[in-house]
Amino acid sequence: MSAVNMAVDFGGIKMKNPVNTASGTFGYGWQFQNFFDVSELGAITTKGCAAEPWAGNPKPRMTEVPGGIMNSVGLQNPGVRAFAEESGPFLQDLSDKGTAVICQVAGHSVAEYVAALELFDELCPWAAGFELNVSCPNIAAGGAACGSTPNGAAEVMRACRPVTKKPLLVKMAPVRLPEIARALEAEGADGLTVINSIPGMAIDVHTRRSKLSRPTGGLSGPLLHPIAVRMVWEVANAVQIPVCGVGGVMTGEDAAEFILAGATAVSVGMASFVDPAAPVRILRELEEWAESQGVSDINELRGAFEC
Numbered sequence: 001m002s003a004v005n006m007a008v009d010f011g012g013i014k015m016k017n018p019v020n021t022a023s024g025t026f027g028y029g030w031q032f033q034n035f036f037d038v039s040e041l042g043a044i045t046t047k048g049c050a051a052e053p054w055a056g057n058p059k060p061r062m063t064e065v066p067g068g069i070m071n072s073v074g075l076q077n078p079g080v081r082a083f084a085e086e087s088g089p090f091l092q093d094l095s096d097k098g099t100a101v102i103c104q105v106a107g108h109s110v111a112e113y114v115a116a117l118e119l120f121d122e123l124c125p126w127a128a129g130f131e132l133n134v135s136c137p138n139i140a141a142g143g144a145a146c147g148s149t150p151n152g153a154a155e156v157m158r159a160c161r162p163v164t165k166k167p168l169l170v171k172m173a174p175v176r177l178p179e180i181a182r183a184l185e186a187e188g189a190d191g192l193t194v195i196n197s198i199p200g201m202a203i204d205v206h207t208r209r210s211k212l213s214r215p216t217g218g219l220s221g222p223l224l225h226p227i228a229v230r231m232v233w234e235v236a237n238a239v240q241i242p243v244c245g246v247g248g249v250m251t252g253e254d255a256a257e258f259i260l261a262g263a264t265a266v267s268v269g270m271a272s273f274v275d276p277a278a279p280v281r282i283l284r285e286l287e288e289w290a291e292s293q294g295v296s297d298i299n300e301l302r303g304a305f306e307c
């Protein structure tokens with residue numbers, strides 16, 4: 001039990017501590033239950049899920065790069081109905097134990113986001129809130145993500161906002177962040193998750209082919225961290241709604257940097273591939289850091305960065 005109050009309010013989602021998991025790096029939670037007690041975490045965010053199943057991209061879809069990994073999983077998912085049926089009992093129990101379950105919503109068009117969110121809202125009563133992943137390729141826009149422009153992101157939010165009364169978050173692509181963040185706030189977003197992976201390329205020079213089945217993939221890991229801290233700081237200064245920092249959190253100090261930059265919550269991503277118990281270790285280290293700062297409440301440390 002920490003001497004510091006670790007509870008935070010992330011856009012109406014009550015979290016017993018600021019530690020969350022990054023979508024796509026923690027499955028649906030139950031895959032990690034043999035490594036540690038998942039209910040110690042403040043929240044988990046589940047892998048992006050669409051109304052209908054998506055097969056994802058062909059293999060290979062993961063490769064190591066210096067300082068991180070690159071993936072082209074392509075949002076493989078079983079569809080909301082199968083997700084709710086298979087993972088619902090575990091996630092209901094997690095919610096009963098006070099860990100917020102945030103379900104991530106995927107779609108290839110505005111209509112697909114709405115269809116998926118309608119199903120989530122109906123079939124997942126244990127969800128504390130939903131997160132729109134506006135980085136999915138939009139078919140109507142020739143593959144560009146809805147979230148890559150202020151208008152595109154705002155359009156998704158405007159269509160989805162009336163679908164649920166629960167907190168609605170947005171996972172942001174690392175582009176035009178302050179202006180897109182302001183557009184999403186104006187349309188009623190309750191919180192922003194910053195950042196998604198950054199597009200990269202890795203070429204096998206012997207075969208002259210991509211190391212993935214596609215030319216590009218999303219970069220994750222420690223190499224992202226300083227960029228993500230800068231982006232969280234910019235977004236936290238641009239909007240009033242809370243921000244969850246994501247990108248290269250491997251230690252409690254990395255998580256603390258996000259909090260000092262203005263984040264209310266922090267998500268652990270690639271670190272779970274290195275050590276499946278990383279989220280709970282990072283929570284302990286964050287508690288130790290908060291205690292070392294001589295505060296009684298971690299909320300006092302949010303945005304406390306001094307230049």
Ligand SMILES: Cc1cc2nc3c(=O)[nH]c(=O)nc-3n(C[C@H](O)[C@H](O)[C@H](O)COP(=O)(O)O)c2cc1C
Pocket residue numbers: 022023024025047048069071073075104133171195196197219220221222224246247248249267268269270271
């Ligand atoms: C294998 C893999 C799958 C991912 N799937 C998703 C996803 O479904 N939705 C999403 O918003 N982000 C997804 N991400 C991005 C992470 O949530 C996170 O934003 C990114 O990895 C940066 O955090 P990290 O450096 O701590 O891993 C995925 C990342 C990885 C490595």
